[in-house]
Amino acid sequence: MQKIVGARSRVTSFTATSAALECDESLQLSSITKPIAMGEAVVGGTALTIIAGPCSVEGRGMLNDTASAVRRMGAHALRGGAYKPRTSPHSFQGMGDAALDLLAEARAESGLPIVSEVMDPRHVERMASVVDVLQIGARSMQNYALLAEVGRTRVPVLLKRGLSATIQELLHAAEHIRVQGNEAIILCERGIRTFEPSTRNTLDVSAVAVLKAETHLPVIVDPSHAAGNASLVTPLALAAIAAGADGLLIEVHPTPASAMSDGEQSLDFAMFGDLMRRLGPIANAVGRTLAAQRMVA
Numbered sequence: 448m449q450k451i452v453g454a455r456s457r458v459t460s461f462t463a464t465s466a467a468l469e470c471d472e473s474l475q476l477s478s479i480t481k482p483i484a485m486g487e488a489v490v491g492g493t494a495l496t497i498i499a500g501p502c503s504v505e506g507r508g509m510l511n512d513t514a515s516a517v518r519r520m521g522a523h524a525l526r527g528g529a530y531k532p533r534t535s536p537h538s539f540q541g542m543g544d545a546a547l548d549l550l551a552e553a554r555a556e557s558g559l560p561i562v563s564e565v566m567d568p569r570h571v572e573r574m575a576s577v578v579d580v581l582q583i584g585a586r587s588m589q590n591y592a593l594l595a596e597v598g599r600t601r602v603p604v605l606l607k608r609g610l611s612a613t614i615q616e617l618l619h620a621a622e623h624i625r626v627q628g629n630e631a632i633i634l635c636e637r638g639i640r641t642f643e644p645s646t647r648n649t650l651d652v653s654a655v656a657v658l659k660a661e662t663h664l665p666v667i668v669d670p671s672h673a674a675g676n677a678s679l680v681t682p683l684a685l686a687a688i689a690a691g692a693d694g695l696l697i698e699v700h701p702t703p704a705s706a707m708s709d710g711e712q713s714l715d716f717a718m719f720g721d722l723m724r725r726l727g728p729i730a731n732a733v734g735r736t737l738a739a740q741r742m743v744a
């Protein structure tokens with residue numbers, strides 16, 4: 448079984464290599480990204496992977512409209528929360544199981560693979576039978592029972608960095624999944640909590656460079672939860688790709704002002720189209736493409 452970081456690892460398969468992490472300079476680093484299939488799409492190859500969709504699934508119409516819009520504009524996968532980890536228990540908690548049925552329909556209609564967050568180990572089996580990628584949210588990054596449960600599936604896992612987690616803690620969380628046998632792990636930088644209040648979180652672009660250098664796992668960036676504001680999403684997305692990210696996770700909603708969660712940071716279709724147009728030249732400048740994909744087995 449391939450370790451997540453290379454032979455330079457010192458303590459676990461994971462303690463990594465640079466000054467920021469534990470290191471053993473005498474050993475060889477394995478940092479060549481290993482692509483992961485997500486349904487028909489792939490993440491970690493030369494072509495970037497764009498995952499887009501609403502924060503929460505709110506109904507059939509908005510989900511299918513979003514799926515067809517983002518697909519037309521070049522997205523490779525559809526995101527949509529069925530179970531939502533809301534700070535307040537009085538906020539919308541997601542449509543639950545009903546949303547999973549809608550996500551399955553949206554996949555059948557659009558052909559896009561589905562990414563959705565799992566919050567509860569008891570939901571893993573059902574969700575694994577519906578979605579193409581199981582998302583572990585920032586608040587669940589250190590829920591070890593949940594990590595073990597998704598580790599026992601063979602469904603790719605999109606693991607988000609915790610709100611105040613170090614890079615090493617993120618890698619240890621990934622290791623909790625890997626030791627159960629699931630090596631299809633996509634790391635996601637989504638901003639960390641700092642002293643800076645102008646953004647919801649601070650996008651740690653350094654994490655992209657460190658993770659790309661230290662591990663063979665694909666690394667994507669969620670600029671939506673970092674920015675907290677739609678007008679900042681595009682510049683952060685461009686920076687992420689320039690820094691070497693393998694893809695993006697973007698919140699898109701038909702009418703952000705009426706979204707039931709995270710409307711302030713959601714792009715409308717026009718803004719998403721603009722982002723996709725601006726992404727191409729940046730991708731090309733760093734040797735990547737923004738193209739339709741097909742997994743080559």
Ligand code: PEP
Binds near residue numbers: 585607637672
């Ligand atoms: C989300 O993707 O909608 C979400 C809740 O993200 P995070 O876990 O990064 O806060």
Ligand code: MN
Binds near residue numbers: 672698
């Ligand atoms: Mn959200």
